[in-house]
Amino acid sequence: MDQHSSTMEASPDGAANVDWKATHGSLVRYLIARGVRADLADDVAQETIARLVVIARSQAIGSLFALAFRIANNLLVDHARLESRIGGDLDEDFVCDAPSLDRIVDSQKAFEVFQRCLNRMPPLRREVLVRRRLHHESCRSIGEDLSLSSKAVEKHITRALTDLRRAMVSAGLDPAGWSAW
Template sequence: MSSLQDEAMTDSAATPEGSAHDDARFEAFLREQRPVLVRFLARRTDEHDANDVAQEALVRLMRYRALPAEKLTLLMYRIALNALNDAGRRSQSRQSAAHVSLDEEFDSLPSPEPDHERRLDNQREVERVRAAILQLPPRCREVYLLNRIEGMSYSQIARHCGVSVKAVEKHIGRALQSLRRDLQQVPATTTDRT
């Protein structure tokens, strides 16, 4: 095999970048041999893979286009078998059996996004929480948001607002009690959808 490739390299190096005659002869060779090569490969793999491997083999064969047809034929089969082996190794290393074809299974794939009903429910719930927070007295709301949204500690809030830590604790307690009470009430528009 390597002597064939060495010979091909010296033959192609001796000729200019491939004459028009060589190109026409090579294209005729490809048209004639492609269906034969696909049938040969289809005995070793499925039809789709056989077409892919044949295409890859013929592309690889292009660098040896200056060889005579009988040498091209032998080289074509050797390259095709190597390409088939390469494809087999790639599919094993990539765990191709675990892959899902998006073309075939697209409609049945689960979406990570919530459905429309769930999104509407979530929006309603966020709006309920927002409204409940807005109902808090201003200082109580400020202390609660500084703690829950800004992540400030009670002592940081006390310094920020100019109040004692005990006052911060009372505001947080009052906010939690009020929010718990407001959010436990079931709004008239929400019904059980199970």
């Protein structure tokens, strides 16, 4: 059966009577004429041929080209829907605002190290550090409440930060990323 034949009989070898290469070429030309990129036109034509072969093995096709163009058009619609759901070109770099798994694990480990270190600090040093760094109280205010000079408050903060830095280094954490503390 040649490529211009409009009817194809159903039979186990019915698909073998079609010039699939010529049908593929016709589909690619049709799709490119509709403005489809050449690579996408080839993919759609190939998928269309695969579907036509399956159909031709089980039933008679009244008009091979009419069915081929209908299948190709439906595949284009499916492709457009997929692209609109994904948000455009599949080759774009996707950026995730969530922290990486490594960062999460490092943060959890750092929190545990901080907690252990704080629990081991003398109570006065811990209180001064928490009030200054977590509650953002001034050294003067902390000193007045605890009957300490501002200089003594600063020394407690320095020693507490040194303790925290040592604990992080001994736990294998990079203290450079935690400079806010």
